[in-house]
Amino acid sequence: MKSKDKVTIYDISKKLNISAATVSRALNNNPKISEKTRELVVKTAREMNYKQNRLAQALKQGRTNNVGVIVPYINRSFFSSVIRGIEEELTPHGYHIIIGQSHEEVEIEAEQLNALLNTQIDGIFMSVSKTTQKTDHIKKVLEEQTPLVFFDRKIDIPSVSSVVLDDYKAGYIATEHLIKEGCSRIAHLSGDINLEIYRNRFEGYKKALKDYEIDFNPEYVIQVNSKIESGMQAIDDLWKLEEKPDAIFSAGDYAALGAMQELRARKIKIPQEVCVVGFSNEPFTKYMELPITSMDQTPLMMGKIAAQVFLEQVKETNAYTVEKKVVLPPELIIRDSSNRKLLKLSDVS
Amino acid sequence: MKSKDKVTIYDISKKLNISAATVSRALNNNPKISEKTRELVVKTAREMNYKQNRLAQALKQGRTNNVGVIVPYINRSFFSSVIRGIEEELTPHGYHIIIGQSHEEVEIEAEQLNALLNTQIDGIFMSVSKTTQKTDHIKKVLEEQTPLVFFDRKIDIPSVSSVVLDDYKAGYIATEHLIKEGCSRIAHLSGDINLEIYRNRFEGYKKALKDYEIDFNPEYVIQVNSKIESGMQAIDDLWKLEEKPDAIFSAGDYAALGAMQELRARKIKIPQEVCVVGFSNEPFTKYMELPITSMDQTPLMMGKIAAQVFLEQVKETNAYTVEKKVVLPPELIIRDSSNRKLLKLSDVS
DNA sequence: TTAATTTAAGCAATCGATTGCAAAAAATAA
DNA sequence: TTATTTTTTGCAATCGATTGCTTAAATTAA
Incomplete structure (x- = not known):
């Protein structure tokens, strides 16, 4: 289960006798690369079955394209539907979802949050547990500058967006x-x-x-x-x-x-x-x-909107955090x- | 939303006037480090609110501690319960779960699989979609040497483990x-x-x-x-x-x-x-x-067992892949x- | 007190991709 | 043909943590 002989840009560069930098640029459609070499590189990459290592890319770029979702339990119709909504909205943008369950325990919630932050996710969606009274562990997320969006069960913290039902x-x-x-x-x-x-x-x-x-x-x-x-x-x-x-x-x-x-x-x-x-x-x-x-x-909708709020938030590059509180109408x-x-x-x- | 002034082992090493290598070893309980320095480093790390960057670690070690799960839809009681089972079994081992939905479409299934492989997950759990007839996209997973475990809906491929109901x-x-x-x-x-x-x-x-x-x-x-x-x-x-x-x-x-x-x-x-x-x-x-x-x-059980099969598989370091086919008894x-x-x-x- | 041994810590390369800056090559102008 | 500009490409540092090998320090033996 080891030694995955993965193909890297260096392998491609060696084969073509060009630098790895050129390979990287060619694969990223950098305009500074001539059409000829780009095509050659792309073709060779395909032939060699090259797969970009998103880990290395993430390390360099500082973003993983992963977001975390923390819910009390995932096998509850409501929560799994919200997650589905988030997933459907975020997948087209290249994001992946990492899930965690708090089991309605604030301690586990804190652990999960911490673990997700270590993993360098780009954002967190969460619905707090019933036992969540203190907010210290949540404030840590903000200190890390990681975008946070509450859905359904929120805690009022200034500058944190949320999507909830009315x-x-x-x-x-x-x-x-x-x-x-x-x-x-x-x-x-x-x-x-x-x-x-x-x-x-x-x-x-x-x-x-x-x-x-x-x-x-x-x-x-x-x-x-x-x-x-x-x-x-x-x-x-x-x-x-x-x-x-x-x-x-x-x-x-x-x-x-x-x-x-x-x-x-x-x-x-x-x-x-x-x-x-x-x-x-x-x-x-x-x-x-x-x-x-x-x-x-409307859990699906809730998930989608939460995802949209997140996307807006990361788009506003340098901007101050914009707090957005969305309140969805219930439907009897x-x-x-x-x-x-x-x-x-x-x-x- | 940028410039997360993260603390790294270099920051700690500078502060203590020791090398980053020592810091790394101290934090990993390497026996070559004296008790004094270990304690000092650990204490300082805590004070500086150091968080290990699992991305860098993963890049170096070649494992992410992330596994992928692909199901048709996550908001189906059965699937979300299996996922919950997998999560409960794997979380204590430090793993995180990344989920993907195939929407019962083999094309989406292939895309999801590919995306997960790029992300360098350590293993994949999946329940194939109804439309999955060809297995090319699945064989690619095996070529990458990534452990694969089918649950519930499997496809017969030699050397691939599975956990299904009888x-x-x-x-x-x-x-x-x-x-x-x-x-x-x-x-x-x-x-x-x-x-x-x-x-x-x-x-x-x-x-x-x-x-x-x-x-x-x-x-x-x-x-x-x-x-x-x-x-x-x-x-x-x-x-x-x-x-x-x-x-x-x-x-x-x-x-x-x-x-x-x-x-x-x-x-x-x-x-x-x-x-x-x-x-x-x-x-x-x-x-x-x-x-x-x-x-x-018994979806929870199915998830837990699938996780166990995976854990065994990654434990057998150099071993040839051991195919394990678990068949669970149904309960009327x-x-x-x-x-x-x-x-x-x-x-x- | 000096040599031999053990223990602790540092150097530097590595994982794979990206990117600012410099250099080389090609294209254009003089 | 030479000088200048524009295109292409390469060098090398960087992201943060890990680890084999080497060196320095501390301990023990002679």
């Missing part, structure tokens, strides 16, 4: 939708309040209640994680209340699913008695027999779990 | 399960026969029929893709037959889902009238109200869509 609006829209479906006792299954995104969804929820003059009831707010069980537990808790909710707005699809399963187990009809709205538009929400209304976060995908109107129309089944 | 057995088990549930007219929704995995599943299906003395009926075999619609279409076609099937074994979960939706639309009871078995154990199969029986491919996850027994027991709902 979670406040999303919370508002979801709640408003439920209100318009005739619900008034709307419970909210919130995510970890440590994360800005969940705070915003919660705030949007409260604002909608206020705008429609519905009293906010703190008992209707339950904190859940992204496990199905926590959604079931939430229903268990809520149904101990005097006044049971008539709608659930969950900040996550898995909790929404758990809630629905528990509701069904209790023979509570969805959406007739209780409407349910989830968040993330995970693939399964669509495929259920009773498809779940959910908030789409209304499905049966909260669609009473549809039910009345097509009362087939 | 698809033949999987096909057999799934079919046998259906037979034992009392089904005898078992249809098979097959994937693209160009891929070995689908051929094997099909063969396993046929063998099970044979072993249980059920006549193979070619009319019961329909080729589908991984779209829900093709599963619906398949039912449409099958239900035009004189003798309708009483079971569906789909080589993919999405087609299975489509089939179930179409069956339900036709008021055909699952599993009473028709049993359904899918393949891949996509997350949604579990979350359905009528959960779908599916074949688990039996759920309601094919579980008539359960139905009789707990006839609650």
